[in-house]
Every structure is written in structure tokens, then in C-alpha cells.
Amino acid sequence: MAAQLSNADLAELLARKAETSSGILVRAFRRAARSAFLWPELAPDLVAADRPLTELHGVGPFIAKQIQAWIEKPPREEMKPPAIRRDFLTRADARVLLAAKPEWSKRLRGDLQMHTHWSDGSATIRDMAEAAKERGYQYIGITDHSKGLKIAGGIDEKALAQQGREIAAVNRLNPGSGLTVLRSIEMNLNPRGEGDMDPKSLARLDIVLGAFHSVLRKKEEQTARYLAALRNSDIQILGHPRGRIYNFRIGLKADWPRVFARAAKLDKALEIDSYPDRQDLNLALLKIARKEGVRISLGTDAHHAHQLEFIELGLAAALKARIPADRIVNFMDLATLRSWVQRLRERRR
Ligand SMILES: [Zn+2]
Numbered sequence: 361m362a363a364q365l366s367n368a369d370l371a372e373l374l375a376r377k378a379e380t381s382s383g384i385l386v387r388a389f390r391r392a393a394r395s396a397f398l399w400p401e402l403a404p405d406l407v408a409a410d411r412p413l414t415e416l417h418g419v420g421p422f423i424a425k426q427i428q429a430w431i432e433k434p435p436r437e438e439m440k441p442p443a444i445r446r447d448f449l450t451r452a453d454a455r456v457l458l459a460a461k462p463e464w465s466k467r468l469r470g471d472l473q474m475h476t477h478w479s480d481g482s483a484t485i486r487d488m489a490e491a492a493k494e495r496g497y498q499y500i501g502i503t504d505h506s507k508g509l510k511i512a513g514g515i516d517e518k519a520l521a522q523q524g525r526e527i528a529a530v531n532r533l534n535p536g537s538g539l540t541v542l543r544s545i546e547m548n549l550n551p552r553g554e555g556d557m558d559p560k561s562l563a564r565l566d567i568v569l570g571a572f573h574s575v576l577r578k579k580e581e582q583t584a585r586y587l588a589a590l591r592n593s594d595i596q597i598l599g600h601p602r603g604r605i606y607n608f609r610i611g612l613k614a615d616w617p618r619v620f621a622r623a624a625k626l627d628k629a630l631e632i633d634s635y636p637d638r639q640d641l642n643l644a645l646l647k648i649a650r651k652e653g654v655r656i657s658l659g660t661d662a663h664h665a666h667q668l669e670f671i672e673l674g675l676a677a678a679l680k681a682r683i684p685a686d687r688i689v690n691f692m693d694l695a696t697l698r699s700w701v702q703r704l705r706e707r708r709r
Pocket residue numbers: 546571573599600
């Protein structure tokens with residue numbers, strides 16, 4: 361008997377099916393492929409338990425029939441995905457990895473990338489805070505987009521200051537809850553590593569994440585832009601470093617050992633953006649990151665409160681890459697996190 365199909369295998373089969381389909385089926389199969397990364401259980405386990413596959417997110421009756429056929433008679437084809445779909449963890453796999461080492465997830469103190477209705481997210485700061493409290497977090501960083509990213513409703517210095525007042529109010533509402541909402545931002549960086557916000561306004565934030573959102577399809581190595589971003593004294597964390605997106609964009613290339621070595625020397629962090637379509641840094645790069653000893657920050661890039669659950673993907677990737685616990689930024693308690701940011705800010709003077 362052939363080995364049981366994993367959700368990752370099914371995602372790949374669905375993505376390939378999209379490529380040979382036409383009309384509305386292209387989108388339906390593509391969407392189902394992406395959804396497969398979020399299924400909390402293995403599809404073949406549902407079939408074995410006589411449960412309908414339509415319980416799974418993104419699976420209607422038509423797609424369920426196709427998946428059922430694959431599960432009953434696994435195709436003989438090689439399942440290895442092309443580079444644009446490679447090295448993505450499924451949530452089902454992440455759960456197995458994390459369940460084997462429960463003390464790992466227990467170290468998590470917070471989430472350092474999420475969006476609210478201040479930019480392109482759908483929830484309020486308070487909604488995010490409530491969801492974070494339910495998860496037992498000590499802190500979250502609110503990282504709405506900065507003004508240069510117009511398409512995502514990026515905010516300017518004035519709005520950032522207003523948001524700061526709202527965050528202060530949310531924190532006042534919750535004394536003793538154990539949760540602190542941190543003022544942060546996902547500052548847009550141009551390919552020269554420069555941000556688009558007044559450094560004075562950034563200095564009032566608790567922590568600053570910078571990220572590239574443009575010229576992400578260059579084929580040539582982009583090492584220089586990463587080194588420039590790391591030198592940017594306004595930021596502490598570089599978000600979704602490669603800029604890859606599942607089945608859409610492969611992301612940038614760089615001399616990664618050199619980039620990570622420089623980040624380690626400057627004591628800056630690189631992120632695992634745990635959004636299922638991103639998973640950036642990915643496992644292959646995390647192994648290089650471990651060798652160079654760089655700090656790793658975990659962010660869900662959540663745009664809805666329920667998406668805080670994506671953190672499982674980042675936690676599992678870091679665990680699988682054997683990143684030491686003392687290199688994970690979000691394993692620090694709030695006071696230690698603040699003093700790390702403070703040290704980086706003092707260094708530039
Ligand atoms: Zn981003």
C-alpha cells in the first residue's frame with residue numbers, strides 16, 4: 361500500500377490541478393491548496409473516521425470528491441513541489457512538532473507583528489488585545505503599515521501618534537490583565553533600506569519592525585539592501601525578509617550567511633512571519649540563521665484576531681530548525697525585551 365497522503369501532498373496535488381484546470385476551477389483549486397496548510401487535522405484521518413471532508417476550510421462538495429479520490433488511490437507522481445511552493449509547513453505538521461515538545465510553546469510571551477483597522481487589518485486594537493489575553497500573552501506589538509504603503513492604508517506620523525493614545529487607553533483598561541500592548545509599526549523600507557517615517561516618531565514606539573514591499577522580483581542577489589536595512593538604526597526587527605508568497609512570488613535572493621552574520625553582530629532580529637502563505641524566514645534559511653546565531657522574532661502578521669493562531673507555524677519552524685530558545689525574541693519577558701530595544705537604540709549614539 362502507498363504511504364498515506366499528507367496535507368502538504370494534498371496541497372501540492374490541488375495546486376497542480378489548478379494549473380491544468382480552466383475557468384472558476386482554477387481559483388477554487390488554488391484556494392483549496394492554500395487552505396490545506398491551515399487544516400488542523402490530516403484529511404485522510406477524517407476519511408478514516410467517516411467524517412465529511414467538507415468540514416475542512418476551503419473544501420466544497422466538488423473538491424471533497426477529488427480529495428477523496430486521491431486519498432483512496434494516491435497518485436504515483438512525485439510530490440515534490442516546485443520552488444515557489446516549497447518549504448511551507450502545514451498546521452497539521454506544526455501541531456505534531458509542537459506536541460512533541462510542549463515546553464517550547466510555553467516559553468512564548470507574545471506576538472510581534474499584527475495589523476488592525478488602522479491600516480489593512482479588520483479588528484480593533486482592543487479586539488487584538490482580547491485575543492492575546494486569551495492566549496495568555498504578556499505583550500503584543502501593533503504593527504500597522506507606514507504611510508509609504510498606500511495600497512495597505514499605511515499611516516503617517518500623525519495617525520501613529522493618535523494610535524499611540526488609543527493603545528495607552530487599551531492598556532489602562534486592562535491593569536492586572538498581564539497583557540501590555542506595545543506601540544510598534546511595520547515600516548516600509550525602500551530597496552536602499554531606508555524607512556518612510558520621521559525617526560523622532562519612531563523613537564516614541566516600543567519597538568520597530570521594518571520590511572520590504574517593493575522590487576521583490578529581482579533575480580540578482582540583494583545582499584546590499586539587507587545590509588543597508590540592518591544598518592538602519594531606527595529598526596530592531598526585519599520583517600518577512602525574503603518577501604516570498606506561496607505559489608505567487610519566490611522572494612529575494614541574498615548571501616544569507618553574510619546577512620545573518622551581520623544581523624547577529626548588530627544584535628538585530630530577523631522575523632519568521634508565520635502567515636501561512638509567507639512562512640518567511642523558511643526552514644532552509646532558519647538553519648543558516650541558527651549557525652550564525654542571529655536573533656529570531658515571531659510574528660503572525662495577523663489581519664484578523666483569530667489569525668493569532670498562525671503563531672504555531674512560526675513556533676514549529678523555529679523548533680524544527682533548532683533555533684536556541686535564547687535567540688527567540690518573543691521568549692523574552694517584557695522587561696528584557698524592552699532593555700534589548702533600549703540597548704540597540706543607545707548603540708547608535
Ligand atoms: Zn509586510
